[in-house]
Amino acid sequence: MTPLILSFLALVLITCGSALVMLWTKHILHAALAMFMTMLGLAGLYVLAYADVMAVSHLVIYVGGVLILILFGIMLTNQKGRGGQEKNELVTEESSRAWPLFIGLLVFSGLVFILSRGNFGGIEIADPNSKLGFVGVSLLTEYALPFELVGIYLLIALIGATYIAKQHE
Amino acid sequence: MNEIPVVLFLWAGACLFATGFSMLLLKRNAIFVLMGIELMLNAANLNLIAFSRSDAANRGLLLGIFVLVVGVCEMAVALALVIQAYRQFQHIDLDRFKSRN
Numbered sequence: 001m002t003p004l005i006l007s008f009l010a011l012v013l014i015t016c017g018s019a020l021v022m023l024w025t026k027h028i029l030h031a032a033l034a035m036f037m038t039m040l041g042l043a044g045l046y047v048l049a050y051a052d053v054m055a056v057s058h059l060v061i062y063v064g065g066v067l068i069l070i071l072f073g074i075m076l077t078n079q080k081g082r083g084g085q086e087k088n089e090l091v092t093e094e095s096s097r098a099w100p101l102f103i104g105l106l107v108f109s110g111l112v113f114i115l116s117r118g119n120f121g122g123i124e125i126a127d128p129n130s131k132l133g134f135v136g137v138s139l140l141t142e143y144a145l146p147f148e149l150v151g152i153y154l155l156i157a158l159i160g161a162t163y164i165a166k167q168h169e
Numbered sequence: 170m171n172e173i174p175v176v177l178f179l180w181a182g183a184c185l186f187a188t189g190f191s192m193l194l195l196k197r198n199a200i201f202v203l204m205g206i207e208l209m210l211n212a213a214n215l216n217l218i219a220f221s222r223s224d225a226a227n228r229g230l231l232l233g234i235f236v237l238v239v240g241v242c243e244m245a246v247a248l249a250l251v252i253q254a255y256r257q258f259q260h261i262d263l264d265r266f267k268s269r270n
Binding site: 004005012015022023028031032035038039042048049051053057058061066069070073077092093094095097099100101103104105107108111115116118124125127131134135138139143150153154157161162168 | 173174175177179180183184185186187188189190191192194195196197198199200201203204207208211215218221222223224225230231233235237238240241242243244248250252256262264
Protein backbone atom coordinates (compact mmCIF):
# COMPACT_ATOMS: atom_id res chain seq x y z
CA MET A 1 0.00 0.00 0.00
CA THR A 2 1.94 2.96 -1.24
CA PRO A 3 0.65 6.51 -0.64
CA LEU A 4 -0.19 6.69 -4.35
CA ILE A 5 -2.54 3.73 -4.14
CA LEU A 6 -4.06 5.02 -0.91
CA SER A 7 -4.82 8.43 -2.40
CA PHE A 8 -6.21 6.68 -5.48
CA LEU A 9 -8.55 4.63 -3.30
CA ALA A 10 -9.68 7.73 -1.39
CA LEU A 11 -10.45 9.54 -4.64
CA VAL A 12 -12.32 6.53 -6.02
CA LEU A 13 -14.31 6.43 -2.80
CA ILE A 14 -15.26 10.11 -3.22
CA THR A 15 -16.09 9.69 -6.91
CA CYS A 16 -18.07 6.48 -6.84
CA GLY A 17 -19.65 7.26 -3.45
CA SER A 18 -20.98 10.59 -4.70
CA ALA A 19 -22.16 8.93 -7.91
CA LEU A 20 -24.09 6.41 -5.83
CA VAL A 21 -25.53 9.27 -3.75
CA MET A 22 -26.69 10.83 -7.03
CA LEU A 23 -28.33 7.55 -7.89
CA TRP A 24 -29.91 7.11 -4.47
CA THR A 25 -31.26 10.55 -3.59
CA LYS A 26 -34.56 11.93 -4.79
CA HIS A 27 -33.69 15.55 -4.01
CA ILE A 28 -32.36 17.08 -7.18
CA LEU A 29 -30.31 19.74 -5.39
CA HIS A 30 -28.59 17.07 -3.32
CA ALA A 31 -27.84 15.30 -6.60
CA ALA A 32 -26.29 18.49 -7.98
CA LEU A 33 -24.07 18.75 -4.89
CA ALA A 34 -23.11 15.08 -5.23
CA MET A 35 -22.29 15.71 -8.89
CA PHE A 36 -19.92 18.46 -7.76
CA MET A 37 -18.13 15.98 -5.51
CA THR A 38 -18.03 13.42 -8.32
CA MET A 39 -16.41 15.90 -10.68
CA LEU A 40 -13.91 16.89 -7.99
CA GLY A 41 -12.95 13.25 -7.44
CA LEU A 42 -12.68 12.66 -11.18
CA ALA A 43 -10.30 15.60 -11.52
CA GLY A 44 -8.18 14.02 -8.78
CA LEU A 45 -8.19 10.72 -10.67
CA TYR A 46 -7.00 12.54 -13.78
CA VAL A 47 -4.14 14.02 -11.78
CA LEU A 48 -3.18 10.54 -10.62
CA ALA A 49 -3.24 9.40 -14.27
CA TYR A 50 -0.64 12.11 -15.03
CA ALA A 51 -3.12 14.18 -17.06
CA ASP A 52 -2.93 17.51 -15.25
CA VAL A 53 -4.24 19.52 -18.22
CA MET A 54 -7.29 17.30 -18.35
CA ALA A 55 -7.88 17.67 -14.60
CA VAL A 56 -7.82 21.46 -14.72
CA SER A 57 -9.98 21.75 -17.83
CA HIS A 58 -12.39 19.20 -16.40
CA LEU A 59 -12.75 21.21 -13.21
CA VAL A 60 -13.21 24.50 -15.08
CA ILE A 61 -15.71 23.09 -17.58
CA TYR A 62 -17.76 20.83 -15.32
CA VAL A 63 -17.81 22.70 -12.03
CA GLY A 64 -17.80 26.14 -13.60
CA GLY A 65 -19.93 25.44 -16.66
CA VAL A 66 -22.06 22.34 -16.70
CA LEU A 67 -23.00 22.37 -13.03
CA ILE A 68 -24.12 26.02 -13.26
CA LEU A 69 -26.16 25.11 -16.35
CA ILE A 70 -27.76 22.26 -14.44
CA LEU A 71 -28.56 24.53 -11.49
CA PHE A 72 -30.19 26.99 -13.90
CA GLY A 73 -32.17 24.11 -15.38
CA ILE A 74 -33.32 23.03 -11.93
CA MET A 75 -34.29 26.60 -11.07
CA LEU A 76 -36.26 27.16 -14.27
CA THR A 77 -38.10 23.85 -14.15
CA ASN A 78 -39.02 23.92 -10.49
CA GLN A 79 -42.43 22.30 -10.09
CA LYS A 80 -44.43 23.82 -7.30
CA GLY A 81 -46.77 21.90 -5.08
CA ARG A 82 -44.91 18.62 -5.23
CA GLY A 83 -43.34 16.78 -2.32
CA GLY A 84 -41.63 18.75 0.42
CA GLN A 85 -42.64 22.33 1.06
CA GLU A 86 -39.29 23.55 2.29
CA LYS A 87 -37.30 25.91 0.10
CA ASN A 88 -34.59 23.50 -1.00
CA GLU A 89 -36.64 20.34 -1.01
CA LEU A 90 -37.07 19.66 -4.70
CA VAL A 91 -38.24 16.07 -4.61
CA THR A 92 -38.49 14.26 -7.92
CA GLU A 93 -40.29 11.09 -8.88
CA GLU A 94 -38.65 7.88 -9.93
CA SER A 95 -39.61 4.47 -11.22
CA SER A 96 -39.50 1.37 -9.05
CA ARG A 97 -35.99 0.84 -7.79
CA ALA A 98 -35.46 -2.91 -8.08
CA TRP A 99 -35.04 -3.38 -11.82
CA PRO A 100 -32.76 -0.40 -12.61
CA LEU A 101 -30.47 -1.19 -9.68
CA PHE A 102 -30.36 -4.85 -10.68
CA ILE A 103 -29.52 -3.99 -14.29
CA GLY A 104 -26.87 -1.51 -13.14
CA LEU A 105 -25.32 -4.14 -10.89
CA LEU A 106 -25.37 -6.58 -13.80
CA VAL A 107 -23.61 -4.06 -16.07
CA PHE A 108 -21.02 -3.34 -13.38
CA SER A 109 -20.25 -6.97 -12.63
CA GLY A 110 -20.14 -7.79 -16.34
CA LEU A 111 -17.69 -4.97 -17.02
CA VAL A 112 -15.50 -5.92 -14.04
CA PHE A 113 -15.54 -9.56 -15.16
CA ILE A 114 -14.49 -8.65 -18.71
CA LEU A 115 -11.83 -6.19 -17.54
CA SER A 116 -10.40 -8.70 -15.05
CA ARG A 117 -9.84 -11.19 -17.86
CA GLY A 118 -7.77 -8.69 -19.84
CA ASN A 119 -4.01 -8.69 -19.66
CA PHE A 120 -2.70 -5.21 -18.84
CA GLY A 121 0.62 -6.48 -17.52
CA GLY A 122 3.30 -4.99 -19.72
CA ILE A 123 1.99 -1.44 -19.85
CA GLU A 124 4.55 1.11 -18.69
CA ILE A 125 4.09 4.76 -17.83
CA ALA A 126 5.35 6.75 -20.80
CA ASP A 127 5.91 10.19 -19.30
CA PRO A 128 5.06 11.16 -15.73
CA ASN A 129 5.76 14.88 -16.29
CA SER A 130 3.31 17.69 -16.93
CA LYS A 131 1.69 17.60 -20.35
CA LEU A 132 0.63 21.24 -20.56
CA GLY A 133 3.23 22.29 -23.12
CA PHE A 134 2.68 19.17 -25.18
CA VAL A 135 -1.08 19.66 -25.33
CA GLY A 136 -0.73 23.35 -26.17
CA VAL A 137 1.67 22.70 -29.04
CA SER A 138 -0.34 19.73 -30.35
CA LEU A 139 -3.62 21.63 -30.38
CA LEU A 140 -2.12 24.35 -32.56
CA THR A 141 -0.09 22.13 -34.90
CA GLU A 142 -1.05 18.52 -35.38
CA TYR A 143 -4.60 18.82 -34.08
CA ALA A 144 -5.34 22.32 -35.40
CA LEU A 145 -8.14 21.21 -37.71
CA PRO A 146 -10.10 19.22 -35.09
CA PHE A 147 -9.54 22.10 -32.66
CA GLU A 148 -11.10 24.61 -35.06
CA LEU A 149 -13.90 22.19 -35.92
CA VAL A 150 -14.73 21.64 -32.28
CA GLY A 151 -14.79 25.43 -31.80
CA ILE A 152 -17.30 25.80 -34.64
CA TYR A 153 -19.30 22.92 -33.19
CA LEU A 154 -19.39 24.66 -29.82
CA LEU A 155 -20.54 27.90 -31.47
CA ILE A 156 -23.30 26.09 -33.36
CA ALA A 157 -24.42 24.29 -30.21
CA LEU A 158 -24.57 27.50 -28.17
CA ILE A 159 -26.50 29.41 -30.86
CA GLY A 160 -28.82 26.43 -31.25
CA ALA A 161 -29.35 26.23 -27.49
CA THR A 162 -30.26 29.91 -27.20
CA TYR A 163 -32.61 29.57 -30.17
CA ILE A 164 -34.30 26.47 -28.76
CA ALA A 165 -34.67 27.99 -25.29
CA LYS A 166 -36.22 31.23 -26.52
CA GLN A 167 -39.91 31.85 -26.08
CA HIS A 168 -41.58 30.70 -29.31
CA GLU A 169 -45.01 32.01 -30.15
CA MET B 170 6.40 -1.23 -8.82
CA ASN B 171 4.53 1.51 -7.02
CA GLU B 172 2.41 2.73 -9.93
CA ILE B 173 -1.35 2.43 -9.95
CA PRO B 174 -2.39 -0.54 -12.14
CA VAL B 175 -4.45 0.56 -15.11
CA VAL B 176 -7.18 -1.95 -14.32
CA LEU B 177 -8.08 0.01 -11.17
CA PHE B 178 -8.91 3.01 -13.32
CA LEU B 179 -10.99 0.77 -15.55
CA TRP B 180 -12.89 -0.58 -12.54
CA ALA B 181 -13.63 2.94 -11.32
CA GLY B 182 -14.84 3.79 -14.83
CA ALA B 183 -17.05 0.69 -14.83
CA CYS B 184 -18.59 1.73 -11.50
CA LEU B 185 -19.31 5.24 -12.82
CA PHE B 186 -20.75 3.86 -16.05
CA ALA B 187 -23.04 1.41 -14.26
CA THR B 188 -24.22 4.15 -11.89
CA GLY B 189 -25.00 6.48 -14.78
CA PHE B 190 -26.82 3.71 -16.61
CA SER B 191 -28.97 2.93 -13.57
CA MET B 192 -29.77 6.63 -13.20
CA LEU B 193 -30.89 6.65 -16.82
CA LEU B 194 -33.29 3.80 -16.12
CA LEU B 195 -34.38 4.81 -12.63
CA LYS B 196 -35.12 8.52 -12.72
CA ARG B 197 -38.11 10.18 -14.32
CA ASN B 198 -36.92 13.76 -14.01
CA ALA B 199 -35.23 14.80 -17.27
CA ILE B 200 -32.43 16.69 -15.51
CA PHE B 201 -31.58 13.60 -13.45
CA VAL B 202 -31.39 11.59 -16.67
CA LEU B 203 -29.03 14.17 -18.15
CA MET B 204 -26.79 13.87 -15.09
CA GLY B 205 -26.71 10.11 -15.66
CA ILE B 206 -25.64 10.64 -19.26
CA GLU B 207 -22.86 12.95 -18.06
CA LEU B 208 -21.65 10.26 -15.65
CA MET B 209 -21.48 7.70 -18.47
CA LEU B 210 -19.58 10.14 -20.67
CA ASN B 211 -17.08 10.83 -17.91
CA ALA B 212 -16.60 7.11 -17.28
CA ALA B 213 -15.60 6.65 -20.91
CA ASN B 214 -13.31 9.66 -20.63
CA LEU B 215 -11.60 8.19 -17.57
CA ASN B 216 -10.75 5.07 -19.58
CA LEU B 217 -9.25 7.21 -22.35
CA ILE B 218 -7.09 9.09 -19.87
CA ALA B 219 -6.03 5.92 -18.08
CA PHE B 220 -4.75 4.35 -21.28
CA SER B 221 -3.23 7.61 -22.49
CA ARG B 222 -0.90 7.36 -19.47
CA SER B 223 1.18 4.74 -21.28
CA ASP B 224 1.10 6.36 -24.73
CA ALA B 225 4.04 8.56 -25.61
CA ALA B 226 1.94 10.52 -28.15
CA ASN B 227 -0.86 11.16 -25.58
CA ARG B 228 -3.62 10.56 -28.13
CA GLY B 229 -6.12 9.53 -25.47
CA LEU B 230 -5.58 12.79 -23.60
CA LEU B 231 -6.25 14.90 -26.70
CA LEU B 232 -9.32 12.86 -27.61
CA GLY B 233 -10.49 13.30 -24.02
CA ILE B 234 -10.32 17.08 -24.34
CA PHE B 235 -12.47 16.94 -27.47
CA VAL B 236 -14.92 14.59 -25.72
CA LEU B 237 -15.19 17.18 -22.93
CA VAL B 238 -16.25 19.88 -25.40
CA VAL B 239 -18.78 17.58 -27.05
CA GLY B 240 -20.22 16.79 -23.61
CA VAL B 241 -20.66 20.47 -22.85
CA CYS B 242 -22.42 21.08 -26.19
CA GLU B 243 -24.74 18.16 -25.53
CA MET B 244 -25.56 19.48 -22.07
CA ALA B 245 -26.33 23.01 -23.31
CA VAL B 246 -28.68 21.85 -26.07
CA ALA B 247 -30.32 19.22 -23.87
CA LEU B 248 -31.04 21.72 -21.09
CA ALA B 249 -32.53 24.13 -23.63
CA LEU B 250 -34.78 21.30 -24.79
CA VAL B 251 -35.74 20.51 -21.19
CA ILE B 252 -36.68 24.14 -20.56
CA GLN B 253 -38.76 24.22 -23.75
CA ALA B 254 -40.47 20.96 -22.75
CA TYR B 255 -41.26 22.49 -19.36
CA ARG B 256 -42.93 25.42 -21.11
CA GLN B 257 -45.03 23.03 -23.18
CA PHE B 258 -46.06 20.53 -20.52
CA GLN B 259 -45.50 22.34 -17.17
CA HIS B 260 -43.49 19.32 -15.96
CA ILE B 261 -40.37 17.41 -17.02
CA ASP B 262 -41.34 13.87 -16.06
CA LEU B 263 -40.25 11.71 -18.94
CA ASP B 264 -42.97 9.13 -18.29
CA ARG B 265 -45.76 11.69 -18.60
CA PHE B 266 -44.84 13.32 -21.91
CA LYS B 267 -47.64 12.87 -24.40
CA SER B 268 -48.01 14.28 -27.89
CA ARG B 269 -50.90 16.66 -28.33
CA ASN B 270 -52.90 16.10 -31.49
